[in-house]
Amino acid sequence: MSDHHPDLEEKLGADVEEQLDEPRMYKVLLHNDDYTTMEFVVSVLQQVFHKSPAEATMIMLNVHKSGIGVCGVYTAEVAETKVGLVHYLAKKNGFPLKCSMEEA
Secondary structure: OOOHHHHHHHHHHHHHHHHHOOOOOOEEEEOOOOOOHHHHHHHHHHHHOOOHHHHHHHHHHHHHHHHHHEEEEEEEHHHHHHHHHHHHHHOOOOOOOEEEEEEE
């Protein structure tokens, strides 16, 4: 006698697929201030967010002109790590650069 139950396997497979939701995504944001240099912001964007020099410059200019700029969109854990790294680098270099995250 076989223990093979195709109907049960199909139902279980469907239940598992329903439970697998995409992780929430978060935007990592840089905030403008009057002290952090543009060069440092470009450097952070290249080091932490792996942006090209041109892309880093565009984001930095957006932060400078509008007061805030999106560095990237990541899962919560990755976003938290990047925010912490930006704050660490800013403090180490004597800048008050603020970085935050918000749900995308």
